[in-house]
Amino acid sequence: MSAFYRAVNWNRQKYIFDGLLAATVLGYLGLFISLSLGQDSNATLETALIRGLGSGALVLLTVILAVGPLARLDRRFVPLLYNRRHLGVAMFLLALGHASFAVIQFHALGDVNPVVSLLTGGADFHDPATFPFEWLGLAGLVILALMAATSHDFWLATLTAPVWKGLHMLVYPAYVVLVGHVALGSLQQPGPPLPTLLLIASAALVLGLQLFAGWRERGLDRQQASVAAEGWIAVCDASEIREGRARMALVSGERIAVFRYEGRISCVSNVCQHQNGPLGEGKIVDGCITCPWHGYQYLPDSGQSPPPFTEKIPTFNVRVIEGRVYVDPRPNLPGTRVEPALINPGGPRRSA
Amino acid sequence: MDQHEDPFYVGYQPVAPKHLARETRTAVLGVIVMALGTGAALAWSAPREDPGVFEFGHPRQLIGRLQETPYPSLLVPADSERQRVYTRYLLVQPGKFGAQAATLGLDGQWVTVTGQRIARPGAEMLEITAPGIVPATEPDSALPQLGQTALGRRTYHGEVVDSKCWLGVMRPATGNVHRGCAYRCLSGGIPPLLMTRNPEGRTEHLLLTDADGRQAHQRFKGLVGRPVTVSGPVFQEGDLLVMRVEQMGLGK
Missing domain, CATH: 2.40.50 (OB fold (Dihydrolipoamide Acetyltransferase, E2P))
Structure with missing residues (x-):
């Protein structure tokens, strides 16, 4: 976390991440272009470049969309979320390069403006083989541009989290139109079926991972919200929560995170104010609930970010009776302090 | 509980727990290999292109008789008896333009055309470049009457x-x-x-x-x-x- 904005808060891990990303992207383009030109003496550099940039962007977009659910299913992918926006900006630059070279190659140096040519050049919606697939690519590129331009936390704070999150959820419509762009464009050309199979496999991977991660979380929600007593929700035994970690539950339709730390129990909303990250999958670090996605922190008893930060999340009243954790399902206003429940009221209590 | 038992890492921390870093490296390597493999498969499966030549940056000068219809062409007499009587070069301008404007009123005239050759087996074209089309002297051995x-x-x-x-x-x-x-x-x-x-x-x-x-x-x-x-x-x-x-x- 940082209390002020910089273009990029560089650290060693970011250098490694971006260096690896740049090397992979350049390696992809180099491999693609050299194979394209090496296997076919009639292939041209500009076409190989357009194809390499476009396919590279779609492969990277597939990775970006897969990382989210993968991180929910496998902790090895969680560290990739922290710099996922770097993947997004790199993907946009690849897509922009693809679009720019394609417009120059196919529409420049003609009798009308290249953009006019792109939008009007013999469009025909009646046949998949002649559908103006370029329009789909342009729509996807516009969405990717909006997302790349607003990827910085400055825009998250300026636009507010709900608006920013809504804007960046457009990545899914963008993915759909870009798959359509490829399906109605290059896949209409005669050739082996492998590219079609790879596109289907990538779409199935993205869809399958999203559905599987959602299905697993819905199963947990149903399991944990089933017990209630006197208006309070019995979540679990305190002993079931690991020290410094949380147990998530669904109360009144909202996910909560019940944290155990230093002999106490506190309960907050599971949704991080930053990018809706799952706080219940985070950990108490330096006395603060720490989001696993980007490390935003909140005090467990008040839901407030430690000064000078100003983020606040709702808290919930909580009590422990005979080792059982109960939560009042009515949320308190964001930032409201709630006295933590002691797991063992008569026992020794560790100091903070 | 130490980091090995309960690893947790966010990107602003200077160093990741070794156990988690090792696991993540393996996952990242797998993603990179899959991405590069996909690119290689896509490049390898691209359909083979038709043969063709575009002598970009290497203009040549050709002398011949200009024909405006149906599309601007330059008829260049063959330089060997073993070849056909003439070679037809369709004429175009740079970019996405035909040569109609450049050849207007020149039908039947002998000209020297500077341009970049475009060709595939059985067909020739010339993209006109500077200095373009200039008058030329009719050679002694004129082209025979061309018919259809x-x-x-x-x-x-x-x-x-x-x-x-x-x-x-x-x-x-x-x-x-x-x-x-x-x-x-x-x-x-x-x-x-x-x-x-x-x-x-x-x-x-x-x-x-x-x-x-x-x-x-x-x-x-x-x-x-x-x-x-x-x-x-x-x-x-x-x-x-x-x-x-x-x-x-x-x-x-």
């Missing part, structure tokens, strides 16, 4: 393409991915060809005109990038087949 041989009315299935890209400037030069470019080229006056395949699977091409033998690039631009059927009388002009299209429609 009527081959009768025929029907062909194929695809309308712009001759400049198809002969060698661009690959691929057919299909939906190239449709926008072909549309723009025909709109700018590039001669339209019908690309068709003979029973042996080899590609052939015919120059397309309207039913009266006049230029018709604007008429054909809406048909590019898709299967078409065209019918009309076909004429042989040297080694060039020309169809005066009387009927045309989408599909086979």
Whole structure:
């Protein structure tokens, strides 16, 4: 976390991440272009470049969309979320390069403006083989541009989290139109079926991972919200929560995170104010609930970010009776302090 | 509980727990290998392109007799008796423009044309570059009178393409991915060809005109990038087949 904005808060891990990303992207383009030109003496550099940039962007977009659910299913992918926006900006630059070279190659140096040519050049919606697939690519590129331009936390704070999150959820419509762009464009050309199979496999991977991660979380929600007593929700035994970690539950339709730390129990909303990250999958670090996605922190008893930060999340009243954790399902206003429940009221209590 | 038992890491921390870092490295390596493998498979499975030549940056000068109709051409006498009587070079301008404006009023005149050669087996084109077209002296051995041989009315299935890209400037030069470019080229006056395949699977091409033998690039631009059927009388002009299209429609 940082209390002020910089273009990029560089650290060693970011250098490694971006260096690896740049090397992979350049390696992809180099491999693609050299194979394209090496296997076919009639292939041209500009076409190989357009194809390499476009396919590279779609492969990277597939990775970006897969990382989210993968991180929910496998902790090895969680560290990739922290710099996922770097993947997004790199993907946009690849897509922009693809679009720019394609417009120059196919529409420049003609009798009308290249953009006019792109939008009007013999469009025909009646046949998949002649559908103006370029329009789909342009729509996807516009969405990717909006997302790349607003990827910085400055825009998250300026636009507010709900608006920013809504804007960046457009990545899914963008993915759909870009798959359509490829399906109605290059896949209409005669050739082996492998590219079609790879596109289907990538779409199935993205869809399958999203559905599987959602299905697993819905199963947990149903399991944990089933017990209630006197208006309070019995979540679990305190002993079931690991020290410094949380147990998530669904109360009144909202996910909560019940944290155990230093002999106490506190309960907050599971949704991080930053990018809706799952706080219940985070950990108490330096006395603060720490989001696993980007490390935003909140005090467990008040839901407030430690000064000078100003983020606040709702808290919930909580009590422990005979080792059982109960939560009042009515949320308190964001930032409201709630006295933590002691797991063992008569026992020794560790100091903070 | 130590980090090995309960690893947790966010990106602003200087160092990741070793156990988690090792696991993540493995996952990242797997993602990179899959991405590069996908790229290699896509490049390897790309369809093979047609042969073609575009001598970009290497202009040559040719002397010949200019012919304005149906599309601007330069007829260059053969320099050897073993060759055909002349070679026809379709003429185009740089970019997506035909050479109609550059050749206006020069029909039948001997000229020197500077340009970059575009060619594929059986067809030649010249993209005019500076200094362009200048008058030339008629050689002693003038071209014989060039005539047309009527081959009768025929029907062909194929695809309308712009001759400049198809002969060698661009690959691929057919299909939906190239449709926008072909549309723009025909709109700018590039001669339209019908690309068709003979029973042996080899590609052939015919120059397309309207039913009266006049230029018709604007008429054909809406048909590019898709299967078409065209019918009309076909004429042989040297080694060039020309169809005066009387009927045309989408599909086979």
